Amino acid sequence: xxxxxxxxxxxxxxxxxxxxxxxxxxxxxxxxxxxxxxxxxxxxxxxxxxxxxxxxxxxxxxxxxxxxxxxxxxxxxxxxxxxxxxxxxxxxxxxxxxxxxxxxxxxxxxxxxxxxxxxxxxxxxxxxxxxxxxxxxxxxxxx
Numbered sequence: 026x027x028x029x030x031x032x033x034x035x036x037x038x039x040x041x042x043x044x045x046x047x048x049x050x051x052x053x054x055x056x057x058x059x060x061x062x063x064x065x066x067x068x069x070x071x072x073x074x075x076x077x078x079x080x081x082x083x084x085x086x087x088x089x090x091x092x093x094x095x096x097x098x099x100x101x102x103x104x105x106x107x108x109x110x111x112x113x114x115x116x117x118x119x120x121x122x123x124x125x126x127x128x129x130x131x132x133x134x135x136x137x138x139x140x141x142x143x144x145x146x147x148x149x150x151x152x153x154x155x156x157x158x159x160x161x162x163x164x165x166x167x168x
Contacts, residue, residue: 040046051057067075077095084090085100092100106113134142 038044038047078093080091081094081097082089082091083097083100102112102116106116
């Protein structure tokens with residue numbers, strides 16, 4: 026690659042890819058986008074989160090409550106679900122996706138699978154709990 030010689034002070038500087046002319050480089054402290062994003066500007070996600078977390082007064086069963094806008098929307102959806110099967114189905118789907126699995130019904134394993142799991146547990150030995158921070162609680166002890 027033959028580069029052009031710079032016409033500025035130093036005669037040995039080659040202008041080329043990744044080597045702009047000295048005169049057109051950014052000066053120290055100068056931004057490449059001076060009119061760029063302003064400090065403190067928020068994007069859609071942060072604005073939506075702030076609005077959903079803000080409180081609103083609602084009346085439920087004759088009592089005024091202060092709840093987040095998100096909670097008010099969920100309460101409203103539950104009211105609508107009493108009369109609309111589609112809304113009810115949507116709420117159940119959303120609840121299942123958000124559920125941490127605590128209320129999940131355990132399926133019964135076939136006897137063969139249970140025997141395989143039991144043999145694996147016997148080979149692994151007793152469970153050893155770790156009290157160290159970040160340790161794997163309930164991890165199997167490998168001997």
